[in-house]
Amino acid sequence: MTEYGYFLSCEEFTPDQLLDQARRAADAGFTRLAISDHFHPWNDAQGNSPFVWSMIGALSRTVDLPVTTLVTCPTVRLHPAVTAQAAATSGVLLDGRFTLGVGTGEALNEHVHGDRWPSFDERAEMLAEAVEVMRELFTGRQVSHRGRYYTVDNARLYTVPDRPPPIYVSGFGPGAAALAGRIGDGFVTMTPDRDLVGEFHSAGGAGKPVIGGVKVCWSDDRDKAVDLVHRLWSTELLPGELAQLLPTPTHFEQACELVTPEMVGTTVTCGNDTEEHIATLRSYVEAGFDEVYVGQIGPDNEAFFDHYRSAVLPAAIG
Template sequence: MTRFGYTLMTEQSGPRELVRYAAAAEERGFDFEVSSDHFSPWLVEQGHAPHAWTLLGAVAQATSRVELMTYVTCPTIRYRPAVVAQQAATLQLLAEGRFTLGLGSGENLNEHVVGEGWPAIDARQDMLVEAMEIIRELLGGGLVTYDGAYFRVDSARIWDLPEDGVPIAVAVSGEKSVARFSGLADHLVAVEPDAELVRAWDGAHEGPSRKIGQLPICWDPDEGAAVARAHEQFRWFAGGWSVNADLPTPAGFHGASAFVREEDVADSIACGPDLDRIAESARPFLDAGFTDLAIVQVGDEGQDRFLEEAAEPLLERLRAL
């Protein structure tokens, strides 16, 4: 049976609000919670970007049951891989085994800020391979020295290490990335309900694995208000990941989405009060073979009301699918 999660969308809410939403989402019955890891919001209208790892440390203490995950962290430019390994080990201890480290090759929006430039896609994937090798070695215990094309590690050890390790999930987009990363990760992350991608992963990956997707929705008792909010907050989504990975600033996303209409957003994001229709929008992920699906309720406005009024009946409908 598919497991359903709640997204801590750091681009649209402040840290204290997100911790409160995390606790409420656990109470409402979500199976897991994922946090985006951004330095900037996609759009100025979203207005937030708290530090994901600090946030998840607080969430680990505010919750007791839900699994936690970064969705996703780029361990190559803004963060160094050895530091990501240390962060993941510490968070796993705080969460008492509930944490999964989600990794990906990142977006220019978040990585250019440290002044190291933005490599081409092949270089980014080469960097991610090295970073994952380092992270896996460090999380395995022992003293690690690594000399790669992009990263060096000199006699490093994680001193506070969880006994059962940290599962790793990786974002992939096609057969090439599946081939490169399936041997380095435990689980798959994807943002499109692509059955071919799931089959390719299952064919390349040894052993059982989770296939983790994400679905934006915009519930509101007023459908017009829901569509307007989804357009204001989430029109960046229309560009697709081939565009989204390379734009450097919220101003760039504003320009790229200037001609996206409200009806365009409503065609791709289920909006309004109809929980049956919202639940049905998850079906492509279920049909594609995803084992886990994280729901994004668009916008900070109305988030409390969504959790209080709509979350539980929506979960009932999703699980009935």
């Protein structure tokens, strides 16, 4: 049966707001949490970007729910050995209820050291090697590694959970889905694409979890909701590889001038039509997803959580 979690957006909310949302999500019947890992928000209007590993530590003492990163890039901004230490500690704090979602990343977050931003094929190779390094370190044994992209010299994680954190790999195209099938314990993708799920399964992912996330905007005024989504999250509608290649929030703001409110209104679930929200969740179930994480755009969290508790989640769960 599909589980429904809440998506905590570090780009849009302050640490205190995120912790409050986590408590509200647990009270509303969501059974899991996902949290984004960003150095920058997508645009200045979103206005936040707390450090995900600090947030996970705080979440571990706030609610009793599993937490998954959607997603961390363990290849450029943070070395995989450092990411492994952060993930292992998170696994201990959450008593084994932590999942490390990883991906090939975006220049928006990863360029900050001034490193060259590689092509997708190279980033995929880097991710595969990073996952190998992290799995070795999760054993708690001393590790030395000399690879194409990474060196680890006599490193050992002394604080590790009883079981290594599962590593779920993100992908938005056939190549990335196949990579997830080969190296991941699960697959992360944001759209309910049955073909991508099939690609993952056929590449070695059969029987492994598939998880996704969707942003909605519950509001009694649909037009205002569309305008809010257009201002804060037009980035969701950018095509192709732009989201991976643009380096700053300013560049995203420029690109988003091409996104109209009409495009938002036909793509993002906005307003207070309960059946529309239920249908959005069910589209993931029909595509074969095991976990779906829902994030509310904007400040009207109380109405969102009230209606999801009373109507949307009960109907979606059946």
